[in-house]
Amino acid sequence: MATIKDVARRAGVAPSTVSYVLSGSRKISEDTRLAVRAAVEELGYHPRASARTLRSARSHVLALAVPRVPGKYRGADGTFAIDISDAARGHGYDVVLITDLAGVAAMRRVAGSGMADAAVLMAVEEHDARAAALREMGFPAALLGRSEDAPGLPWVDLDWEASVALALRETVTAGHRRIVFLSSAEHEISARRGYALHGLAGARLVARESTADLRIVPSSGEPEELGRALREALAARPAPTALVVQHLILLPHLLDVITAAGLRVPEDLAVVLVGSFPDDLGGRPLPRIELPVTEMSAAVVRLAVGAVGTDGSVPSGAQPPHRLIAPRMATGSVIRPPSEPSS
Amino acid sequence: MATIKDVARRAGVAPSTVSYVLSGSRKISEDTRLAVRAAVEELGYHPRASARTLRSARSHVLALAVPRVPGKYRGADGTFAIDISDAARGHGYDVVLITDLAGVAAMRRVAGSGMADAAVLMAVEEHDARAAALREMGFPAALLGRSEDAPGLPWVDLDWEASVALALRETVTAGHRRIVFLSSAEHEISARRGYALHGLAGARLVARESTADLRIVPSSGEPEELGRALREALAARPAPTALVVQHLILLPHLLDVITAAGLRVPEDLAVVLVGSFPDDLGGRPLPRIELPVTEMSAAVVRLAVGAVGTDGSVPSGAQPPHRLIAPRMATGSVIRPPSEPSS
DNA sequence: ACAGAATGTCGAATCGATTCGACGAATCGA
DNA sequence: TCGATTCGTCGAATCGATTCGACATTCTGT
Numbered sequence: 233m234a235t236i237k238d239v240a241r242r243a244g245v246a247p248s249t250v251s252y253v254l255s256g257s258r259k260i261s262e263d264t265r266l267a268v269r270a271a272v273e274e275l276g277y278h279p280r281a282s283a284r285t286l287r288s289a290r291s292h293v294l295a296l297a298v299p300r301v302p303g304k305y306r307g308a309d310g311t312f313a314i315d316i317s318d319a320a321r322g323h324g325y326d327v328v329l330i331t332d333l334a335g336v337a338a339m340r341r342v343a344g345s346g347m348a349d350a351a352v353l354m355a356v357e358e359h360d361a362r363a364a365a366l367r368e369m370g371f372p373a374a375l376l377g378r379s380e381d382a383p384g385l386p387w388v389d390l391d392w393e394a395s396v397a398l399a400l401r402e403t404v405t406a407g408h409r410r411i412v413f414l415s416s417a418e419h420e421i422s423a424r425r426g427y428a429l430h431g432l433a434g435a436r437l438v439a440r441e442s443t444a445d446l447r448i449v450p451s452s453g454e455p456e457e458l459g460r461a462l463r464e465a466l467a468a469r470p471a472p473t474a475l476v477v478q479h480l481i482l483l484p485h486l487l488d489v490i491t492a493a494g495l496r497v498p499e500d501l502a503v504v505l506v507g508s509f510p511d512d513l514g515g516r517p518l519p520r521i522e523l524p525v526t527e528m529s530a531a532v533v534r535l536a537v538g539a540v541g542t543d544g545s546v547p548s549g550a551q552p553p554h555r556l557i558a559p560r561m562a563t564g565s566v567i568r569p570p571s572e573p574s575s
Numbered sequence: 576m577a578t579i580k581d582v583a584r585r586a587g588v589a590p591s592t593v594s595y596v597l598s599g600s601r602k603i604s605e606d607t608r609l610a611v612r613a614a615v616e617e618l619g620y621h622p623r624a625s626a627r628t629l630r631s632a633r634s635h636v637l638a639l640a641v642p643r644v645p646g647k648y649r650g651a652d653g654t655f656a657i658d659i660s661d662a663a664r665g666h667g668y669d670v671v672l673i674t675d676l677a678g679v680a681a682m683r684r685v686a687g688s689g690m691a692d693a694a695v696l697m698a699v700e701e702h703d704a705r706a707a708a709l710r711e712m713g714f715p716a717a718l719l720g721r722s723e724d725a726p727g728l729p730w731v732d733l734d735w736e737a738s739v740a741l742a743l744r745e746t747v748t749a750g751h752r753r754i755v756f757l758s759s760a761e762h763e764i765s766a767r768r769g770y771a772l773h774g775l776a777g778a779r780l781v782a783r784e785s786t787a788d789l790r791i792v793p794s795s796g797e798p799e800e801l802g803r804a805l806r807e808a809l810a811a812r813p814a815p816t817a818l819v820v821q822h823l824i825l826l827p828h829l830l831d832v833i834t835a836a837g838l839r840v841p842e843d844l845a846v847v848l849v850g851s852f853p854d855d856l857g858g859r860p861l862p863r864i865e866l867p868v869t870e871m872s873a874a875v876v877r878l879a880v881g882a883v884g885t886d887g888s889v890p891s892g893a894q895p896p897h898r899l900i901a902p903r904m905a906t907g908s909v910i911r912p913p914s915e916p917s918s
Numbered sequence: 919a920c921a922g923a924a925t926g927t928c929g930a931a932t933c934g935a936t937t938c939g940a941c942g943a944a945t946c947g948a
Numbered sequence: 949t950c951g952a953t954t955c956g957t958c959g960a961a962t963c964g965a966t967t968c969g970a971c972a973t974t975c976t977g978t
Contacts, residue, residue: 247935252957258937277687278689279935282689282933284935284936286629286934287963293671314674328672331660332664341621579964590966592927594967623963623964626964628933629934629935
């Protein structure tokens, strides 16, 4: 494996000169530059990451803390991980996965060992011990999702309140008058997950401002329980004509229940998804508010990279940098009006 | 940030002694050991990963090359990534994500920079340029999936031939006489993806040995095309009573087509999945051959870690270490017999 | 009591790249 | 032509942990 010394010897210059050619941080004559570049090429030289990191105190690595609900796995998480890695590469960073169930200990290890320059936390909860630990250690971090418990840390989030509100308003605009909103799972609400709370707030907002009959159903994480709740909501008379869903984990099961109830989608019941992404249903074209994974990933990486070299905090009282992303209906989303006039 | 010198000073010993206490590679007296441990504790000392790596030429990092079919994303991939990371931590390794679309260049970067000790390649294809490049560079690697193109590299794979054969045999045993097998997508077969080819071989095997009427339908990657093929297969008379599916990406769409054809699952049509995992359908209990993600991840990590420090190859002619995992039906899988006697 | 072995700790070299101050040569103005 | 710049390159220190050989001590057996 070639080192900078080998390159220097081959090019007939000092190692420091090679370094300057590669970093461009000092003026080097054209001749020397070419000789060095040729030597680099011939030897297939790559700087050793560890030596570079040791000297410069920059690893050019981001630690990505992946959410771990034991036994559960959200399909979107993998997509986020990939998009975050892509975005990081665009800034010259690599991404190391942190999957330890003991989140705080893992954060300490990351910060202490200097294996990463900053952390990105996915699926942040309200009382997020990891975020708190990072803050306390002064380690740079950016959050995917808001944490009211870690003020001072930069964050990115979809505007879930606006998302649910938009989905409901569009549904009303399409002519629906009796609408069921299936919120996030109850345990997510009681855990005070940001997306669950803000989504609920959006639904309440529309319930107040609109004349349509909007029923909010908190959904369970259990398939049977969810089915029961949905059956009950659909059995109301006059029957609801539209269903807006923020709870996506059990979506296939949900559609089964609808089918079993003898309803066709979208002829008998319009279904609108909030925070979905294209592959969720094998390409089945349901109208939806997209989860802008790529945009969120790019934003959170930008914040994390921007925090590198700082102590990760912000003058108390000041707002940390953040990005609240406005919702958009996915292209091609059309909400079918109710079959029979509903008034 | 505390260094080994700070610890040494605080404990009143030399830095080397601290190192020996931490690594346990030399005998140290009880008194000294305790003093050092106390100093480590008080200072919250963590060894700097870069310094350790520079000196020892071991990064304790595995590079995980994630499959990138532009625009597509398989839900299982994220689960693999997490399980691989967990398994790696069990061996004292971290995992860095390599998501670059230009796979070979990324492998060169990984090998050249010494940022990882070994690579794990997911979704290996027959002519896998990444695997070939790693072999050529003598960089240790392990493959998830077989590559006939990279002999000498250790690999792990589910025995897809046995998996499909098992699913079909169980279906026959349950009493079905007219069975449709939906293979992997045609483009996967023509790309000579291992799982596609081996699955097909398993189907052909059962077709030869069994008296049941088995129809093999190569499935498209396009929802419409897939729907057409399935509709046609189901329209055969006498009608098939069971469907065995290896192609899982468009599964929800598939079930839609079945429902649209007026068939109920499993009353009218038994559906058996091959290479699925529990969350694929939001908990809908279909009989299936599980994709043993955790087992495969543990195995591939073991192989990768075992290859660290070697030149990644094997005496030519000799078999590289590998693991072909036998299929199992998921617990609770029951294949419903056909409603009307089929003979 | 003393040679020799065993035990525990230390000092120094090393891994490979970065970066600062210094130094020789070329260039400039008067 | 000479002193002052400017330009390009070099040498050496440095980042922090590991590890080898050496050096005191203490222990063992006679």
